[in-house]
Amino acid sequence: MDSVDFSVFTTALKWARQKQPLWLMTVVETFGSSPRPVGAMLVLRADGLMVGSVSGGCIEDDLADKARLGQLPQHRAEVLTYGVTTEEARRFGLPCGGVLKLLVEPMRDDRWLQQVQSLVAEHRLVSRTLELDSLNVVVSDAAPDSRLTLSATHLTTIHGPRxxxxxxxxxxxxxxxxxxxxxxxxxxxxxxxxxxxxxxxxxxxxxxxxxxxxxxxxxxxxxxxxxxxxxxxxxxxxxxxxxxxxxxxxxxxxxxxxxxxxxxxxxxxxxxxxxxxxxxxxxxxxxxxxxxxxxxxxxxxxxxxxxxxxxxxxxxxxxxxxxxxxxxx
Structure with a gap:
């Protein structure tokens, strides 16, 4: 797991133990120019405090506003899209033609965080599969060529030393x-x-x-x-x-x-x-x-x-x- 993933997961685990309302944001798709790659993550608290990055700028500000105003999903994971229109791209500082899709995941259980960190500490490459409706998470070993995948029902992310x-x-x-x-x-x-x-x-x-x-x-x-x-x-x-x-x-x-x-x-x-x-x-x-x-x-x-x-x-x-x-x- 690279240093950015590690800091996101470490902070998420700390905040979860403090019983803070949390969301994990994951870049799941990009079109055109994008400031952050697929798989980039941040963890966001209800008061707008965050660690990690999905755009390096204005999208983070908008997500913080949504968290403070109670406008983020509470019971299932949902996709947010930024930059569809020229006005949005200009507002959020995306490069010309850039579109960014984020999966917004309310965090209800920190056990998978402990699992992932423990396995990565053993230098194992692991996959984390999230069921979007139930928020259930399954952690398992991953192959070296595994990639992030998103379907209508599940998100799978890869963590560890690639x-x-x-x-x-x-x-x-x-x-x-x-x-x-x-x-x-x-x-x-x-x-x-x-x-x-x-x-x-x-x-x-x-x-x-x-x-x-x-x-x-x-x-x-x-x-x-x-x-x-x-x-x-x-x-x-x-x-x-x-x-x-x-x-x-x-x-x-x-x-x-x-x-x-x-x-x-x-x-x-x-x-x-x-x-x-x-x-x-x-x-x-x-x-x-x-x-x-x-x-x-x-x-x-x-x-x-x-x-x-x-x-x-x-x-x-x-x-x-x-x-x-x-x-x-």
């Missing part, structure tokens, strides 16, 4: 990268066979393993929703990971280091059983070219590149300029 990141090396840059990745809906696994690095790793919610990097690629069953980032600065460890990762379905494989270091790395990889097109998959230096120097700046460059590729999967390595030479050899 993406995974396998970081090779438990150094300082990895700490910042792991924290940022968690906020972007990644389950983070950190592999470092060096005991002294594992002992000082302290990022809550991540897995730390001591496997050799090539073994970790295999045992973690790297798939098309996994990014592999090699950050040890030790060619022996990084190259071991890359030899397996570049043959895997991983959607992103990157390695720290300068252009010169990565050119030498590519020459070494060519001596093994990697095809030229597999070596071309390597993002090295890793990340976007933003002049990054410090560990947190390098982490920003990496996650920015991942966001670009996730949002525009048609782009390839040649579409972006990698991070600068400041990723020291």
């Amino acid at each position: 993406w995974r990141m396998l970081i090779i090396g438990a150094g300082q840059t990895s700490v910042y990268l792991a924290q940022m990745a968690q906020a972007l809906d990644y389950e983070v696994i950190v592999c470092d066979p060096r005991e002294e690095f594992r002992q000082t790793w302290s990022v809550p919610g991540t897995h730390i393993i001591g496997d050799m990097p090539d073994d970790a690629i295999l045992t973690q069953q790297v798939d098309s929703r996994t990014a592999v980032i090699a950050l040890t600065h030790d060619p022996k460890l990084d190259d071991m990971a890359l030899l397996e990762a570049l043959k895997s379905p991983a959607f992103y494989v990157g390695a720290l280091g300068s252009h010169r270091t990565n050119q030498q790395r590519r020459e070494r990889l060519a001596l093994f059983d990697l095809a030229p097109e597999e070596i071309e998959r390597l993002h090295g230096p890793v990340g976007l070219s933003i002049g990054s120097r410090t560990p947190p700046e390098i982490a920003v460059a990496i996650v920015a590149h991942l966001v670009s590729i996730r949002n525009h999967p048609q782009f390839n390595a040649a579409s972006f300029q990698p991070a600068e030479l400041k990723q020291h050899a």
Whole structure:
């Protein structure tokens, strides 16, 4: 579950225990330009207090007004549509032609919130199916390719780590990268066979393993929703990971280091059983070219590149300029 979902659910559970009248708002459909994606959520209290976002602006103000005036549904979930007319789009600050559909769900039971949070804490991907008339909720495991669906009778939403990141090396840059990745809906696994690095790793919610990097690629069953980032600065460890990762379905494989270091790395990889097109998959230096120097700046460059590729999967390595030479050899 990404950081936004987590804050919405945590606040909803807190307010529910205080016996506050609550509504959960979920973006279920968009047309044209929309400021927030399908699945975006907020929790709203009867006094207009809210956490989360469905539009980033005026729609939230309108929802707060409706809550204070008692104009939100009380006994069943209903769909609200914003931006149908030009006047509404202008009033609510939607981009030209933008239409947003929200499911407004009165919250009567907090048990499903506890269930979802408990399962997500175990790094499981879960679905939550709401019956619109009765407000009954069923929580179950979800498949990695599951998506939000809305029918005339039910809404199903997906929560938990949809993406995974396998970081090779438990150094300082990895700490910042792991924290940022968690906020972007990644389950983070950190592999470092060096005991002294594992002992000082302290990022809550991540897995730390001591496997050799090539073994970790295999045992973690790297798939098309996994990014592999090699950050040890030790060619022996990084190259071991890359030899397996570049043959895997991983959607992103990157390695720290300068252009010169990565050119030498590519020459070494060519001596093994990697095809030229597999070596071309390597993002090295890793990340976007933003002049990054410090560990947190390098982490920003990496996650920015991942966001670009996730949002525009048609782009390839040649579409972006990698991070600068400041990723020291």
